[in-house]
Amino acid sequence: MMFKTALAAFSALWLATAAGAEELKMAVTTSFANSGLAEVLLPEIQADTGIEVQLLVVGTGQALKLGEAGDVDAVLVHAKAAEEAFVAAGNATHRREIMYNDFIIVGPSADAAGAGGAGSASEAFAKIAGTQAPFVSRGDDSGTHKAELAIWKSAGVEPAGDWYRAVGQGMGAALNTAAGMDAYIFADRASWLNFANKAGLALVFEGDPALFNQYAYLPVNPEKHAHVKGDAAKALEEWLVSEKAKGLIEGYQINGQQLFHFNAEAM
Numbered sequence: 001m002m003f004k005t006a007l008a009a010f011s012a013l014w015l016a017t018a019a020g021a022e023e024l025k026m027a028v029t030t031s032f033a034n035s036g037l038a039e040v041l042l043p044e045i046q047a048d049t050g051i052e053v054q055l056l057v058v059g060t061g062q063a064l065k066l067g068e069a070g071d072v073d074a075v076l077v078h079a080k081a082a083e084e085a086f087v088a089a090g091n092a093t094h095r096r097e098i099m100y101n102d103f104i105i106v107g108p109s110a111d112a113a114g115a116g117g118a119g120s121a122s123e124a125f126a127k128i129a130g131t132q133a134p135f136v137s138r139g140d141d142s143g144t145h146k147a148e149l150a151i152w153k154s155a156g157v158e159p160a161g162d163w164y165r166a167v168g169q170g171m172g173a174a175l176n177t178a179a180g181m182d183a184y185i186f187a188d189r190a191s192w193l194n195f196a197n198k199a200g201l202a203l204v205f206e207g208d209p210a211l212f213n214q215y216a217y218l219p220v221n222p223e224k225h226a227h228v229k230g231d232a233a234k235a236l237e238e239w240l241v242s243e244k245a246k247g248l249i250e251g252y253q254i255n256g257q258q259l260f261h262f263n264a265e266a267m
Contacts, residue, residue, distance in 0.1 A: 024232045025072040027056045027063035030170030031144055032076060032215065035190035035259055037252050044248060049235050059142030059170065067091055067218065070225030074233045075218045078143035083216055092218035093230075098240050099249050099260045100214045103147055105205035106175075106192055107133070107184035115184065116204040122155035124205045129155070132163040134183035138174045139166025143213075148186040151210065175201075188213055190259040215260075241266040 032038065038055060046052050056066060060077040067075040068091045075092070077083060087095050105115055105124050113133040118124035128135055129152075137159070138145045152159050167177050171191040178185035179199035192203065217237055222230035239245055246262040253259065 022050055022229075022232060023052045023054055024074065024229055024236060025054050025056060026074045026076060026236075027058060027066045027072045028076045029060055029063065029078060029143055029215075030057050030172065031078070031142070031188040031191045033057040034170070034172045034194060035188075036194045036254070037190070037249070037260060040248055040252055041245070044244065045236065045239055048244070049239055051232050051236055053236065057170070059138070059140040059145065061141030061146075064091070067220045070220060070228055073220055073229045074236060075220065076215060077218070078213055078215045079146045080214060080216070082143075082146065083218060086218060090221055090224055093221050095216050095218050096237060096241070096266060097214055097216045097263045098266055099262050100212065101189050101260050102206065103144065103211040103213050104187055104189050104192060104203050105184065106178065106187050106201050107204040108182045109200055109202040111202075111204045113184065118205060121151050121205065121208040121210050125151050125155040126157060128184050129157045129159060129163075132161065134181050135159065135164050136174055136178040136181060136183045136185045137164065137166040138171065138186075139168045140170065142170070144171060144186065144188060147211075147213070151186070154210070193254040193257055193259060214263075243267075 033055060042053050056072055060079045060082060063075050063077050064082060064086050066072045083095050086092055107115055113128045113131040115124040115127050118127055137148060167174050171187060174185060175187060175191065175195050176197055179197050179201055182200055217240055219230065219233035219237060220228045222228040249260050249262045250258065
């Protein structure tokens with residue numbers, strides 16, 4: 001009897017260990033990683049599902065390329081048009097919106113370009129370009145970069161010249177560059193709030209509906225890549241749209257400010 005009890009206990013321990021050892025690779029944006037939310041979610045995901053999520057932190061464009069190549073099991077990014085094309089090409093089984101926040105325009109606290117007084121994001125960009133105030137762009141084909149380019153286009157401006165510096169790096173590195181140059185930059189609110197090296201920078205423009213920033217989850221298609229962990233990706237998705245995930249996402253704050261909002265229709 002004691003042997004059977006010990007064997008049962010050993011089997012339970014082995015199963016728990018095996019479950020805990022399951023790994024899933026997910027490509028995520030640098031803005032999501034820089035927000036600090038991953039540090040809150042990942043331990044809870046592992047505790048509840050037994051899935052250890054390994055993040056590959058890149059821009060949205062690179063994240064989708066990793067998914068297309070089958071190098072990751074899932075993708076969490078924020079560029080709707082590119083995501084829909086990714087699904088249409090058969091690279092993902094579907095697209096599910098999980099959470100959202102917004103983009104902002106950060107710049108020198110003196111705001112010499114007057115961007116803070118603009119009536120829209122495109123007008124703010126036009127003011128920056130008109131004064132040729134230093135502007136740092138991520139320039140990395142990320143979701144943030146794609147959104148920035150769309151606003152330049154709506155402003156009727158093709159940014160170029162010594163005042164416009166594309167760094168080809170993630171959100172944190174780009175913010176550091178902007179802080180060092182005392183330059184304007186287009187950023188997501190979560191990364192800005194979690195960014196320590198603000199130097200002389202401040203939030204100068206916000207609130208335009210054009211600055212809406214949606215994050216979506218895309219499980220990589222196991223029919224295209226047989227090695228992809230479809231079951232684990234499905235289990236992770238179910239957790240991401242759970243009540244617990246909602247509480248953690250909406251409860252995540254920095255200095256009393258909520259960084260993300262949960263998509264109610266995701267549940």
